[in-house]
Amino acid sequence: MTTAEDLIAAADAHCAPTYDPLPVVVATGEGAWLTDVAGRRYLDLLAGYSALNFGHRNPRLIEAAKAQLDRVTLTSRAVLHDRFAAFCAELAELCGMEMVLPANSGAEAVESAIKTARKWGYRVKGVPAEMAKIVVAGGNFHGRTTTVISFSTDPEARADFGPYTPGFQIVPYGDLTAMRAALTENTVAVLLEPIQGESGVIVPPEGYLPGVRRLTRERNVLFVADEIQSGLGRTGRTFACEHEGVVPDMYVLGKALGGGIVPVSAVVSSAEVLGVFRPGEHGSTFGGNPLACAVALEVIAMLRTGEFQARAAELGERMHRALAALPATGTVTAVRGRGLWAGLDVAPGLGTGRQVAERLRERGVLAKESHGATIRLSPPLVVSEQDLAWGLEQLRAVLGV
Numbered sequence: 001m002t003t004a005e006d007l008i009a010a011a012d013a014h015c016a017p018t019y020d021p022l023p024v025v026v027a028t029g030e031g032a033w034l035t036d037v038a039g040r041r042y043l044d045l046l047a048g049y050s051a052l053n054f055g056h057r058n059p060r061l062i063e064a065a066k067a068q069l070d071r072v073t074l075t076s077r078a079v080l081h082d083r084f085a086a087f088c089a090e091l092a093e094l095c096g097m098e099m100v101l102p103a104n105s106g107a108e109a110v111e112s113a114i115k116t117a118r119k120w121g122y123r124v125k126g127v128p129a130e131m132a133k134i135v136v137a138g139g140n141f142h143g144r145t146t147t148v149i150s151f152s153t154d155p156e157a158r159a160d161f162g163p164y165t166p167g168f169q170i171v172p173y174g175d176l177t178a179m180r181a182a183l184t185e186n187t188v189a190v191l192l193e194p195i196q197g198e199s200g201v202i203v204p205p206e207g208y209l210p211g212v213r214r215l216t217r218e219r220n221v222l223f224v225a226d227e228i229q230s231g232l233g234r235t236g237r238t239f240a241c242e243h244e245g246v247v248p249d250m251y252v253l254g255k256a257l258g259g260g261i262v263p264v265s266a267v268v269s270s271a272e273v274l275g276v277f278r279p280g281e282h283g284s285t286f287g288g289n290p291l292a293c294a295v296a297l298e299v300i301a302m303l304r305t306g307e308f309q310a311r312a313a314e315l316g317e318r319m320h321r322a323l324a325a326l327p328a329t330g331t332v333t334a335v336r337g338r339g340l341w342a343g344l345d346v347a348p349g350l351g352t353g354r355q356v357a358e359r360l361r362e363r364g365v366l367a368k369e370s371h372g373a374t375i376r377l378s379p380p381l382v383v384s385e386q387d388l389a390w391g392l393e394q395l396r397a398v399l400g401v
């Protein structure tokens with residue numbers, strides 16, 4: 001029999017060491033739970049960084065995928081297929097937009113959004129050739145491609161990957177004065193996460209997103225919201241921007257759009273913006289494939305009912321009520337988040353975020369550290385109230401309160 005130790009050693013030997021996974025080797029998953037190769041169960045409070053909002057092997061999504069597997073799975077965009085128009089139309093409608101540019105990974109969608117904004121800048125706004133600028137925020141996370149890491153402020157994500165792509169300006173997240181000062185005639189877009197996930201679930205000060213919306217509208221700059229992690233139900237609304245009544249010019253979506261089954265991402269915007277492309281100017285072999293569209297259509301149908309958003313809001317309130325008690329115990333210095341999404345900073349005396357994640361794992365709970373002292377919680381939106389309460393009990397036990 002192959003043990004978990006053998007499988008971990010083999011992965012260490014043959015897989016490029018870009019991750020440092022917890023020592024868990026998963027064999028199966030269902031709902032909010034994973035089972036490892038030895039039969040031990042874990043409550044998954046990470047949910048693939050929001051890629052698994054609907055849980056592991058959600059029955060509706062599995063059924064949609066299986067039905068599509070029996071029909072056709074991949075066509076390329078050389079021809080149309082019978083799920084494509086519905087995918088584009090229904091995703092645009094969910095977003096209150098008009099057009100969709102389909103892609104696969106989140107980073108690819110961000111790249112596509114950057115290309116869209118630049119093309120719009122040159123063809124519609126009239127920015128002189130090669131002068132387009134995009135303003136981004138410090139602490140951002142938008143993916144791992146060479147262009148995207150060019151405007152990261154995380155030394156680990158950037159070091160030794162240069163030369164970097166020019167055309168980006170970084171301003172502090174949450175600072176409207178800096179944002180106002182950064183916008184020029186050549187600015188084509190502001191690209192922001194409405195809540196910064198990877199940075200530790202950083203919620204910007206109230207009024208920041210509406211302020212960015214106002215400034216970008218005044219200056220004829222596209223407001224691009226990267227809702228890859230914050231969107232599709234996570235915060236208790238379909239989009240995190242909604243909490244402040246903000247409608248951006250462009251949504252960038254991914255993660256949960258693929259239902260935890262296949263990678264599906266998209267740029268969603270108006271016809272004025274996405275209509276700038278001509279055939280041949282952008283593309284993707286797998287983007288908008290039939291299997292991806294079938295799964296995403298089911299995801300969209302599930303989100304249309306509002307039940308997952310309501311669940312995230314309700315369970316999120318319970319979770320945040322429980323977490324709010326922690327700072328008074330001295331074990332946690334800060335708790336942030338919205339909906340079923342939280343970042344907590346562990347007090348220095350209690351060890352690193354990684355050590356807390358290890359201790360949670362020993363108690364059968366999976367969560368992930370981000371940047372040193374922060375623990376990120378993003379349970380599947382289908383987690384039961386009891387399971388969530390149990391998971392939070394394990395967290396309290398690990399913190400010793």
Ligand SMILES: *Cc1c(COP(=O)(O)O)cnc(C)c1O
Pocket residue numbers: 049104105106107108110141142143144193197198226227228229230254255
């Ligand atoms: C995960 C994430 C990405 C990158 O998505 P990949 O599918 O890993 O390329 C981009 N932006 C945000 C906000 C993310 O959370």
